[in-house]
Amino acid sequence: MNETLSTTTHSSARRRLAQWWPYLLILGLLVLFPLLAGATIGDPAAAQDGAGLSSLMQRAESGAAKFWQGMIIQILIFAIFAMSYDLLLGYTGILSFGHAMFFGTGGYAMAILIGRNFNWSFGMALLAVILIALAQSLIFGVLSLRVKGVYLAMVTLAFAEMFYILAEAGDFRKYTGADDGLHGFPVPGWLSATDHRTRFYYLTLIFFVAAFLIIKRLVDSPTGKVMVATRENEHRATMIGFNTFWYKLTAFVAAGVFAALAGALSAMYLVSVTPSMLSLGRTIDVLAMTIIGGMGTLVGPILGASIIQLLGYWLERWFGASWTLVYGILFMLIVIFLPYGIVGTLRARSFQIRDGWKQLQQTLAGK
């Protein structure tokens, strides 16, 4: 009798493998990417000594191999940011317009603490980023989760704008660099993405995999199920005895911490932070990644982050300054034809091609 309910939680090793192989395949490719890139698109002249692995590693630090590792680093950083947003919006149903607040604060905290004013070590600064994000998300979570829907969106937007204004203000120029932001702060040499691109690549990959596993564990746990229940109908979740406020706060805090980590990594990689990291535009980016990939799928936002980063790169090369126009049109088409995002639509197997066309024709005809 008991097995009918327990089989859904405990699966055998084989079934687990069947479930996980796509993830393992992608992880394998990501782990091997610097070597593959070094062998194929790296600059052969960069390999000064030896052969085999060490020469491959040297070639990976050169030419197009280095560039594409940088591209993937940025994709992974945004993927962490987007997964954290999916935990909030996709799983728990909290529409925050202020998620960039955590991303930016994480970036600024990292830049300021390892900078000349404080000279903290990377490890200490990282710990501080986590603690600051915890405190920040607890405070703003408690304040904003009292309201719902559009009101919550407005409250979170107001909080984020507050930090944006603080970052831009001349009063704290010594620390924040005001509207210029901070550039060229002393990232420890062993972690410099300029000198050790492959090393930074693996560091980011470790953070990304850890973030994915932790968030996946959370959404698959009983706590995660209550989050989904809260998203679907908060009243019903309350009726069966859950204080939904705590579940929403848990999601808010976890999302805040991962967004801050993404921001800190971004600061380390670019060796630069600017107020735009805290802007509404940055929240919209991550919202778009989540929607394009598929809300509440966790894999979707990763795909969304990849698509938006790569599209941005290619569209800019092809269309120059007007690339955002093409991007906007593509975004509209995706929303019309794939209403649940790419992964969400694939999973639901509900391609709304016909409905999409009808809607598009009506829109164009001005109805």
Add this chain to the structure above:
Amino acid sequence: MAPSQKNVLEVRNIQTFIGQFHILDGVSVEVPDGSITVLLGRNGAGKTTTLKSILGLTPPRSGAIVFNGKEIQGEPAFRTAAKGIGYVPEHRAIFRDLSVAENLRIAERKSGDLARREEFIFGLFPDLKRLIKLPGGNLSGGQQQMLAVARALVPDNQLLLIDEPSEGLAPVVIEQMMEAISRLSAHTTILLVEQNFIMASRLADRYTIIETGRSVKSGMMADLIDDEASIQRYLGAAA
């Protein structure tokens, strides 16, 4: 009204407002231990609001709600639910995105609740057992209603509030639901809202009639069945 030990629940003259609207204007209900008590009344009389007021979803502005001898009015719904009041709202209130198993597991108050009750629940609703992995949204209306009732049975609830379990169901499913509810009453006390007078009269021991936000009459169901005049007056064509 003197506090009585044999009543699991006593609702005493509650007044409930939703926004500006005065919905309940003096509702009193007694629910004796082990009974099925039914709330009767026309559409919009305030039956559902009475259930929601008991649970704390629409807290009453005045009056008292006494559960197991303790006043619980004003407490948030999640706390009331945790005291042992299960609520099966109208319109099949399940979680469509969660599987049947997850819908049930989420209702556990202590770990092991589900394992303890599984046999009982699947005994009442054998259909649910083979649907265990399906998302709640894929079930038929009747199956969703069964799942909604089943979910309230997972934790140790001393009192079940069930709102319109027969609404929109096929006659054969209504029969099944009635059978399940009458078997349930051996284990737990039930306060039922039911428009279907035939179903109500077959199930309930006691009744309270609510008319425009006021409880106007209550007593033993057996007496009401013979009271044609009251049925006509308060329930109209419903009988």
